[in-house]
Amino acid sequence: MDSNGVDEQEMKLVQGAAGYVLEDVPHLSDYILDLPTYPNLLQSNPAYSVVRQYFVDEDDTVPQKIVVHKDSPRGTHFRRAGPRQKVYFKPADVRACIVTCGGLCPGLNTVIREIVCGLHYMYGVTEVLGVNCGFSGFYSKNTVTLTPKDVSDIHKRGGTMLGTSRGGHDTSKIVDNIQDREINQVYIIGGDGTQKGASAIYKVS
Template sequence: MPGSSFKKAEYFMCPSKDYSNMKNVDNASDIEDDMSDRVYTIDSIHSDFFPNLPTYLNPLQNSLAYAIMKQHFVNPKDVVYQKIVTHKNSVRGVHFRRAGPQEKVYLKSDDVRACIMICGGLCPGINTVIREIVCGLNYMYGVDDVLGIEGEYIIFYSRNTITLTPKSVNDIHKRRGTFLCTSRGRYDTKRIVDSIKDRGINQVYIIGGDDTQKGASVIYKEVEKRGLQVSLAGIPKTIDNDITVIEKYFGFNTVVEEAQRAINAAHVEIESIKMVGIVKLMGRYSSFIATYATLASRDVDCCLIPESPFYHEGPGGLFEFIEQRLKENGHMVIVLAEGAGQEHMAERMDDVGMKDALGNKLLLDVGLWISQEIKDHFTKNQKMAINIKYIDPTYMV
């Protein structure tokens, strides 16, 4: 939505079954009595610095192919609960405006100049997303002017753009990687917005993960500050599946399937030779890939994740569990997310906390470290040699 910003609008709801008595307030504290248990919040997008923007009928209403959409346009007042399960007397909680096509739009199709850019690492399905944006804008909304930024934020300063048409993106979903290229690094927000303004761009589609979406938010604030009629749409892209609110991201299922292949390869190896197989999967601070792949595989004996701290020695520790499994089966498979056990490594290796270009802490290689820790423990304490097969399929998935 052009000229939009995020705002929290608060309402209180009567505890009775009849909610027709709903009252809009700017702040919960403005209500004289304590209504905190009946206040819920809406994270809303509204035209704050463009209060009188003209609107136009959605082009979908004139398309025979999408005529059914007339029955399914999203009402601007529709909201979605952040928490699906609530109790009778619990706080109403945060709600979000429901996404989807609405009856009115803020730009005529002929006036739209859109651009698409990608930041961060690779993820299965990026090219499909690019293709669907281009084809959707063209076939559904009649938009012909779409640019592709060949790189990430910093490339916005140059003229590295290509024209995207349904024909040019027709088969890119069959290719691996990304059609538009990508990278990581810092950028100059003001120069990006200068470029957006100079090129006459009024719709920006930004595909990226957590850092990219933070950057998009900063760019939006600069757009708002200048009073530009520009829409920014952030499309979450993260293999780790770790951006709040969205349940599952494009490419996640593919990653889990590929991770299972690595686990299966480890299981075949260790079952034949009687050893410990360790598979390290992506997941800095969240373990969706490791957890889903473990549950789907059924060949995993132990899954180590950053959300659940573990310890090595003593009763109930990792070493004791490994010993028990080896006595029972003669082999075992351990899956670990790359962010698991970082606190143990930092203690034993005097980690200085190095960071990448975006300020994120660089993780140590927990797979190699824990492999050596297991070897050392069983060699010294159990007086037994232990064979380990370590697999890191990071760039395979």
Template sequence: MTTRPEGPDFAIDDLGPCEVASPLRGTSFIDVSKRVLFRGDVHELREQFDAGIDPAGFEYAGPRERIFFDPESVRCGIVTCGGLCPGLNDVIRSIVFCLHGKYGIDRVSGFRFGYAGLVERDAVTPIELTPRRVSQIHEVGGTVLGSSRGPQPAGDIVDTLERLGIQLLFTVGGDGTLRGAHAIVEEVRRRSLDIAVVAVPKTIDNDISYIDTSFGFDTAVEAARQATRAAYVEASCHRNGIGLVKLMGRDSGFIASFAALADSQVGVCLIPEVDFTVDGLVHAAAERIERDGYVVIVVAEGAGQELLAGPTSLDASGNRRHADIGSYLRDAIPESFRARGTTVSLKYIDPSYMIRSLPANARDANLCLRLGHAAVHAGMAGKTDVVVGSWRRRLTHVPIAQAISSRKKVDIDGYLWQTVLSVTGQPADLCSTVVTG
């Protein structure tokens, strides 16, 4: 006999029993009794079954045969928050098209400039989103709804939802947005209202827990590859050339790691999860220059913060502000080489804002469409306090509380980082001038 599941609690909250027949036709409905396994290693599953433990798993995302909301009466809202990311417009478009085309819902309000647009004192008149209005928005970057950072009073937001009759709110954003969505749900519960909140995770850094890939990440890596290629050209065309590229990655080095693997010319990759010193970095770079005549260095924006003096402060979303590691290394690396008696030619590239503002590539556009549809199906089934994501290439429901419980980081003992070390040839320890990797 099995016991309760071991590991995280992935139980999803809902507003109540689903008593309305879905209007969808020609659709394969999800078997609500099935789960996507959290752990997939055979030996782990065998150990759990032998111990009488029911393995943890996620709900499948997708259309339900019976739903909670009556499509003829429900009114929906969409809000985008936080920094820009490729695919935001694709998600908005997907949600609107699914609501209208699949459920016949034509009352969809787009709230302007993040959660501030849901607060009376800051509110801008919502946009009525129709299929015609959003039909071409996926061709450009950014978000037609605008965005902003920073928390807003959950009580004021719920006041607005009640006043406008919004029963289903879709929030698109990162961990700060998810925390805000969770606060809205708690206020809704306190008032005993039938308002569902469904989140679509937006993080170009790919750092939300229990979600294997977030939209915008693939586009970011593709664009980062263009930057590393430019750095290679600049570095290889100069004596003792160094191409230094700063990429996004506030606390997690996924973009930098994948960019390094996408371009085998990268000689050193620096991520927030691995400490380094300037001496250790320069020693590794010097070895690469001695071998090839040049080196390309990729650094995530959150790497090496311990090297930079300055007070710690928070941005509007509650994230720790990082000092500019890129400009620091731009100056520190040549100086360190000069101290060794070597002159280098360093070219510095920071494509961050160019990448954030791009439209989604084909792979991300596909993911955005699927996530938008999954969010609609979850909301119409009365799911709330939930974020839609993907796990083992299956779309899933994740409790927001779990998604924000920790930040996903690169496992330095895992396959990804070990492959980076193998491809770049850099030492595992960049804190020392002695090669130990």
């Protein structure tokens, strides 16, 4: 149990031949039995036809160490990121939200813009909310609707259009608000402290 009273999750390790170890990440299928899949819409979108060459196989992994001795174990690997041929959501069912937390850094608005435009143009998602002023915005009910038009030129401006905040937050209130709003995709943008907060939200939810 960590300092927030949240049970630490055991790391998922997958053992393979010749000393291969995969430090895996949690997946929806770990919690939802018989999880349905759907074809990735990028496969039928002419504008993204080149993506078909770069779909990532489910068994693709990336080694922790680039240089190893020929007789040494294969070592630790991590799941490779990238587009899959199958997705685990229907665009019409997605209600996403984006939040920025912690200190400011270059590129926050660019990340917001790319998430909104990527969800809309690449995956057909039309419901995206922006949470104002960091984690506390979840239970302050400060949200804005985000469309490609709303974020069209924000990458030219500094800071974050959503605002941000530092400090603690009420994890249970955040989870309750996510559930009340029927949000099923949460994009949390920030540094180390923000990702610790994201991990706490994941564990409580």
